[in-house]
Amino acid sequence: MGRDGVLRQLIVLTARQALGRRRVLVALLAACVPVLVAVIYRLAGGQDAQAWTSNLLDNVVITTLLPLVALIFGTSVLGGEIEDGTIVYLLVRPVARWQIVLAKLAVGAVATAVVVGASAAIAVAISLPSSLGPGTVVAALAGVTWGALIYVAIAVALSLVTGHALIIGLVYVYIWEGVVAGLFTGTRLLSVHQYVLGVMSTLDPSQPSMLPAHLPISSSVELGAVVAVGAAVVAAWRLSRFEVSERP
Amino acid sequence: MTAHPLWSQAPVPAEVTGAPLAAVHVARWYGNVVAVNDITFGVGAGVTGLLGPNGAGKSTLLHMLAGLLAPSSGQVLVEGRPAGRDPAIYRRIGLSPERDASYGFLTGREFALLSARLARLPAPDTAARRALEMVDMEAAADRQIGGYSKGMRQRVKLAAALVHDPPILLLDEPFNGMDPRQRLHMMTLLQRMAGEGRVILFSSHILEEVERLAQQVLVMVAGRLAAAGDYRAIRRLMTDRPHTFTLHTSDDRAMAARLVVEEAVLAVQLANGGLDVRAADYGSFTRLVARVSAAAGVSLYELRPTDETLESVFSYLVGQ
Numbered sequence: 001m002g003r004d005g006v007l008r009q010l011i012v013l014t015a016r017q018a019l020g021r022r023r024v025l026v027a028l029l030a031a032c033v034p035v036l037v038a039v040i041y042r043l044a045g046g047q048d049a050q051a052w053t054s055n056l057l058d059n060v061v062i063t064t065l066l067p068l069v070a071l072i073f074g075t076s077v078l079g080g081e082i083e084d085g086t087i088v089y090l091l092v093r094p095v096a097r098w099q100i101v102l103a104k105l106a107v108g109a110v111a112t113a114v115v116v117g118a119s120a121a122i123a124v125a126i127s128l129p130s131s132l133g134p135g136t137v138v139a140a141l142a143g144v145t146w147g148a149l150i151y152v153a154i155a156v157a158l159s160l161v162t163g164h165a166l167i168i169g170l171v172y173v174y175i176w177e178g179v180v181a182g183l184f185t186g187t188r189l190l191s192v193h194q195y196v197l198g199v200m201s202t203l204d205p206s207q208p209s210m211l212p213a214h215l216p217i218s219s220s221v222e223l224g225a226v227v228a229v230g231a232a233v234v235a236a237w238r239l240s241r242f243e244v245s246e247r248p
Numbered sequence: 249m250t251a252h253p254l255w256s257q258a259p260v261p262a263e264v265t266g267a268p269l270a271a272v273h274v275a276r277w278y279g280n281v282v283a284v285n286d287i288t289f290g291v292g293a294g295v296t297g298l299l300g301p302n303g304a305g306k307s308t309l310l311h312m313l314a315g316l317l318a319p320s321s322g323q324v325l326v327e328g329r330p331a332g333r334d335p336a337i338y339r340r341i342g343l344s345p346e347r348d349a350s351y352g353f354l355t356g357r358e359f360a361l362l363s364a365r366l367a368r369l370p371a372p373d374t375a376a377r378r379a380l381e382m383v384d385m386e387a388a389a390d391r392q393i394g395g396y397s398k399g400m401r402q403r404v405k406l407a408a409a410l411v412h413d414p415p416i417l418l419l420d421e422p423f424n425g426m427d428p429r430q431r432l433h434m435m436t437l438l439q440r441m442a443g444e445g446r447v448i449l450f451s452s453h454i455l456e457e458v459e460r461l462a463q464q465v466l467v468m469v470a471g472r473l474a475a476a477g478d479y480r481a482i483r484r485l486m487t488d489r490p491h492t493f494t495l496h497t498s499d500d501r502a503m504a505a506r507l508v509v510e511e512a513v514l515a516v517q518l519a520n521g522g523l524d525v526r527a528a529d530y531g532s533f534t535r536l537v538a539r540v541s542a543a544a545g546v547s548l549y550e551l552r553p554t555d556e557t558l559e560s561v562f563s564y565l566v567g568q
Contacts, residue, residue: 005365006365006366006368010366013351016354017351085345085347085349086350088343089349089363089408091316092338093338093366094335094336094339094368095366097335242316243317243318244311
């Protein structure tokens with residue numbers, strides 16, 4: 001049984017464990033919000049669909065839904081095993097710690113991208129069906145997947161550093177990404193939100209894109225990769241020094 | 249019976265460092281709470297019992313031996329190499345943790361199979377089936393662990409611990425939650441595995457479990473190694489200590505007068521409707537009391553040892 005076998009085992013296990021947790025329901029409920037808002041907008045006979053839809057995508061999906069869902073999944077995939085104490089069954093095996101982190105990341109990122117991507121696609125299909133060319137959908141999914149990966153990597157690392165990963169993650173997202181990065185242009189370089197926009201609008205074949213980007217795709221990919229890989233390395237390093245807790 | 253003087257930093261003998269599993273001046277503290285206090289021992293083939301009351305530091309010690317917890321000072325050696333931060337040691341070690349955590353959504357078979365695959369075994373299906381058979385869990389293997397009884401979860405944990413046929417087995421309270429029949433089955437299994445040359449270290453706070461299974465014992469009290477060595481020597485130490493008994497008889501005063509002249513009796517006290525007796529040791533007093541009551545024509549209603557808790561035995565050992 002080679003490396004792929006072990007990785008596949010870990011991925012299947014993680015998918016079954018993390019996706020069965022109650023928190024996932026919260027993520028699914030949150031994913032319904034953009035769709036509901038789009039339905040209400042249509043029923044009210046909404047005007048200026050282009051501006052409204054771009055606002056929905058930027059402010060509701062990318063700024064709010066994506067980090068929320070990513071943090072929920074990202075703190076569940078590994079944090080859930082730590083909370084339950086089952087992590088010990090993975091640690092007593094001759095498996096490199098980075099492989100465990102990689103499997104957890106993959107499941108968290110894919111689950112997040114699917115949930116957020118589906119929510120965005122359905123919401124846009126309702127509010128502005130004409131904008132949904134195949135190229136635009138691919139661009140949006142690429143952006144969402146990229147953001148999902150980075151946010152999940154941060155959440156996995158946080159769940160190995162603190163027992164309050166979800167709370168700290170939410171505070172970081174809504175203070176830093178939501179407020180500070182909007183106030184100062186310099187902080188855009190350090191904003192996952194901007195990396196997502198950079199990927200999305202550059203790949204979008206219908207230019208000018210619906211969403212404004214402040215970073216070129218190269219910086220969005222490079223800086224995003226630095227953050228994601230950095231967080232994954234921190235997580236693998238923490239896991240290799242992980243100590244089972246028996247005292248409060 | 250070797251008592252290890254505390255705080256000693258004397259050279260560690262080669263039979264300790266050369267043992268398949270060794271702790272050398274191992275200590276672990278959490279803040280200013282000392283959980284394990286300068287413990288040195290070596291464990292060889294056979295069954296060794298790690299005996300101690302709850303909270304003595306047994307789990308902390310086992311986790312350090314399993315490389316899941318770094319000692320604050322000292323060193324753990326697994327087959328001569330330092331444990332910790334090297335996942336390769338888990339080909340040689342099997343651990344069954346005390347904490348009752350499980351993947352409730354997996355069946356017993358899926359859990360054993362997962363363990364076999366993560367252990368990178370060449371034939372995981374065969375290994376999983378063999379492990380489940382060994383712990384007598386084949387019949388229930390296709391039900392979800394979430395619906396298992398505590399004893400069944402214990403046995404599945406044990407199956408996972410021995411799925412890769414490790415030469416060293418660390419079992420933390422393995423008999424918790426098992427019924428007497430399962431317990432007996434498990435003891436027979438562990439004895440057989442020890443007979444094959446394996447190193448088996450199991451912890452327990454129940455004297456009888458250790459008595460039935462272990463040839464060697466480590467006794468831990470309050471983070472310290474109170475005694476280490478052959479079980480019988482330690483048992484003798486435990487029984488040869490002064491014991492107190494409470495007696496209820498038809499005539500306590502007459503019985504007291506007869507007992508106090510006996511050499512095996514150290515003190516007699518008439519107290520709250522009974523008779524408290526302090527005897528020099530367990531065996532001679534229990535033999536003597538029947539003879540004395542018969543000779544005095546006193547009926548013996550009740551004879552009860554008053555200090556037979558494990559804690560009292562341990563605190564006596566620590567005082568040694």
